[in-house]
Amino acid sequence: MTQAPRIAIDAMGGDVGPEVMVGGAAAARADFPDLRFVFFGDEAVIRNEIAKHKTLADNVELVHTDSVISGEDKPSQALRRSKDSSMGMAIAAVKAGEAEAVLSAGNTGALMAIAKVALRTMEGIERPAISALLPTLGKTDVVMLDLGANAECDAENLVQFAVMGAAYARTVLDIPRPRTALLNIGTEELKGTGILQDAAARLRAADALPLEFTGFIEGDRLSRGHVDVIVTDGFSGNIALKTIEGTARFVADLIRNAFTSSLRSKFGFLLSRPAANLLKRTLDPNNHNGGVFLGLNGLVVKSHGGADSNGVRNAIGVAAKMAKADIIRKISNDLENFPNKAIEDAAE
Known part of the structure; x- marks a missing residue:
């Protein structure tokens, strides 16, 4: 633009x-x-x-x-x-x-x-998905979708989510070829439902896409920074998101209680305040605010209802970056270049 x-x-x-x-x-x-x-x-x-x-x-x-x-x-x-x-x-x-x-x-x-x-949904997209950035131990955040728009998805939906999520990571995280994985109960190739197996086969066959499909990822690895995009259905994605948010609040409350339990712990807090502040910033949802409805013929960004002004600032930043990069056109181009014949062969 x-x-x-x-x-x-x-x-x-x-x-x-x-x-x-x-x-x-x-x-x-x-x-x-x-x-x-x-x-x-x-x-x-x-x-x-x-x-x-x-x-x-x-x-x-x-x-x-x-x-x-x-x-x-x-x-x-x-x-x-x-x-x-x-x-x-x-x-x-x-x-x-x-x-x-x-x-x-x-x-x-x-x-x-x-x-x-x-x-309306974009041509080539059956269903829009809710996507957001989540904190990790890596150098960048991770893009995760769907986070609640579609409780049930087929393999084609998951493949489309992967295409959209990779475009998100390229735009906002500036990663040329995002590492992309499907959320599953195990990392072995034979694990998971038939839908996940089918989606994985299609993504493995899509070498021309601007993403690196790394296979499956388990729930305990979501925040390790090993991948850039995590794809799942909206039912599992929303549960995972709420679990991550709840765990973050639990850890924050646990640390707060520990540091206020005695005079000695309060003194220890003074010494560890820089580390505690870093943890607080990392876990603060306002610093990762801005869920995006991907797959529509228009850019829609959802802020947390309880976000403060800094959270809204970050959500606007997501909207601005995506608008400047014309992410809808990027997704459309990726879908047009999708190697459909190879995917059909892989699915048979």
Whole structure:
């Protein structure tokens, strides 16, 4: 892209709403000074928040909406109310070509439902997937998908997820040929369901793809940094994600309790504070915020509902990088270059 991307922001979504959404946009200007923003929601409230940030003095638009999709709304309810809601109108801006990406911290199910109806899936993609970056012990994060959009998947879905996840890693992590693995109950080639076996055979045959298929990976290796992309169905992916997040909170609470259990441990905390702060930054979900709905004819980024302004800043960074790199075109090109004949032979 030659022009700075414009990000459509559903300012009313999330646990806090305009305060963190506008604050995150202001913070993102430090990383991307030329970004343009369009905020959708209660104009008076949003304008009041914008006035608090000098970095939002220009390249900012406001679109007033009277309706907001709540966290309790079912996808069907959200669809009926999408036309006049801050979430629906922000997505519509992407569909109309008035923005290159949309960001919302609102209801995930509603966001996916509205985005699927408005933007439709890309040619060659059967189902969109939710993808996000997770921390690892390696030099970079790991891309994992699907994280909850599709409870059941066939082999073709998993292969398509691998193509999209690799494009994500190339764009955001700057890895030319991402190491890609399928989540399984073992690393041996004969382990797992027929669907996993079929997907693995197809990926092994796809040598022309800009990814390195490394086979299977087990759940205890997700954060080791051995691969760049982890592919699974939305049921297993969501369980894995919630387990990782829960374990991170457990470890943080365990360390906090240990350091406050006695006067000696409190003194020990003072000595180990730099290491504790590093651990806190690594485990903080705000530092890895920004789930992406891959496979749609438009870029949709989901922020954690409880994210702070720094978390929103990071989610906007993901949207900006993907928009600048034209990730939808990359995915489309990868699908066109997919060696279908070789894959058909491998599946037989």
